[in-house]
Amino acid sequence: MPLPRTATTFAPPVMEARRWLDGATFPDHRPLMNVSQAAPVDPPPRALREVIAETALTNDAAHLYGPVLGLPELRAELAERWSKSYGGRIDSEQVCITSGCNQAFAAAISTLTGEGDEVILPTPWYFNHKMWLDMAGVTSIALPTGADLLPDPDQAAALITDRTRAIALVTPNNPGGVEYPSELVRAFLDLCRRHKIALIIDETYRDFDSRTGAPHDLFQDPDWHDTLIHLYSFSKAYRLTGHRVGAMVASQARLAEVEKFLDTVAICPNQIGQYAALWGMHNLSQWLAGERAEILDRRAAIQDGFPRLAEQGWRLMGLGGYFAYVEHPFDLPSNQLGPELVRRAGILLLPGTMFMPEHDRDGARQLRIAFANLDRAGIGQLFTRLTGASF
Structure with missing residues (x-):
């Protein structure tokens, strides 16, 4: 059995x-x-906690079901911010809000894979990614990294089969901490595009990247959405871990499939947490x-x-x-x-x-x-x- x-x-x-x-x-x-x-x-900082309290007290809508793909205002704000910071174009319809970044990964995998499919994970891997793939019936293919903990696109290419559906990268890396160079991330996008598989990039820790400017140029590619699925978390930036607010940036067609997953798992992301994240984006840059x-x-x-x-x-x-x-x-x-x-x-x-x-x-x-x-x-x-x- x-x-x-x-x-x-x-x-x-x-x-x-x-x-x-x-x-x-x-x-x-x-x-x-x-x-x-x-x-x-x-x-969270006191000003943000006061916003959370005020939202809970005065915004009746924050206690009801919201849009499955998230608050339109938060989706639009993230699209505008990411377009500027990465130097590309992202539309609000290409953004959805999730109940934490782990849920974003689970939703992405659910739109990509069937039983027995494969996803390539560099090792050491983020254990929750491995756990979800296991529970989804998807085979995790280990891509060992070298002494510098950076994955090699040529080694990854050798692991791709007709069952491979995606390569998942985390940068800055969890657990290794390393920041993947822009040219390495670009090489993985090119590799995935050639093989018609998805590139998932989890940038949960992007706000603490030591580099100035954009960590990669993938969104400058006008066709980024044919291959790239980008994941993000508001938890670390604004200390909102308990409110569970993450995000996914992907093609509008993929988000239509993501909506099915999110609607059956959580119906909508945490409403109060979303208002907190939006206020944080507007007011907490410094x-x-x-x-x-x-x-x-x-x-x-x-x-x-x-x-x-x-x-x-x-x-x-x-x-x-x-x-x-x-x-x-x-x-x-x-x-x-x-x-x-x-x-x-x-x-x-x-x-x-x-x-x-x-x-x-x-x-x-x-x-x-x-x-x-x-x-x-x-x-x-x-x-x-x-x-x-x-x-």
Whole structure:
């Protein structure tokens, strides 16, 4: 008998890691450092919270079903912003709002694939992408990356079969942190177009890219919509993780298919969250610039402080967005090292095995550190604990 859909994949990694905390105690001089999840822990800025409260109190429509593809005003604002920032043309009818970026990915895959089809994912991969493909009956084809964690289009080309429906990229990358060069992203668009498959680009962390200007030029291609599906999240930009507001940019024809998926799963995205995201786009540009500067400073702190770990055999593989991806020096595999770091060092992070195919040995040597919730002092304390760890 076939397995139920949910039984075809693994337990949610962040929830699995949190179970390592059961029964653990953390003394006052060494409180828990949670660098496992890539999400802001602070609430939205007060001005935005006041808008959320006012919306809840005075906007009756915010409590009702809204348009399946999202508020027209928010769709139009994102289309206008992206057109300017990427130097291309995006129409509001090519934008939809989703209940978080994960739902955008799920919706895109549902419009692309049937049972037994294939999607190529660079490894280390974002585990929720892998989980959804498993539950959708779609085969994930691993595209190993090199020491620089950048996927190779030529290697990807060799993996394409008559069942391949898409290649999915995340930049800045989760879990690796690396920012994909514009010319690399363009090479993947060209590859996908030649093979008449989709290129999905998840840019959840685009607001914290270290580069100035557009990270790629794909929207400058007048025919971008024949191949590209672009995903975005408002969660990290405006600290709206609990409100679940994401977006997809794709052809109008594809969004007609996406609408079927969204209508049956959530009917509409969170209305209050959408109004919050719209207000944030209108009013929080300077505040967001400050958030980006702070994240880039924490990234620099990782870079500055890492030689302490390098002396003990650690290797920094990738850095950017919210993440540092590292290779550890211990004989213990990372899925055993993770729980031990909780007990011995008060550090909760994710092992590389959670981002790799089951039998890939590289994951046993790797760890992901989500540093966005540690300031410079916290990063220094993290390195102190790691340098003092022995196994």
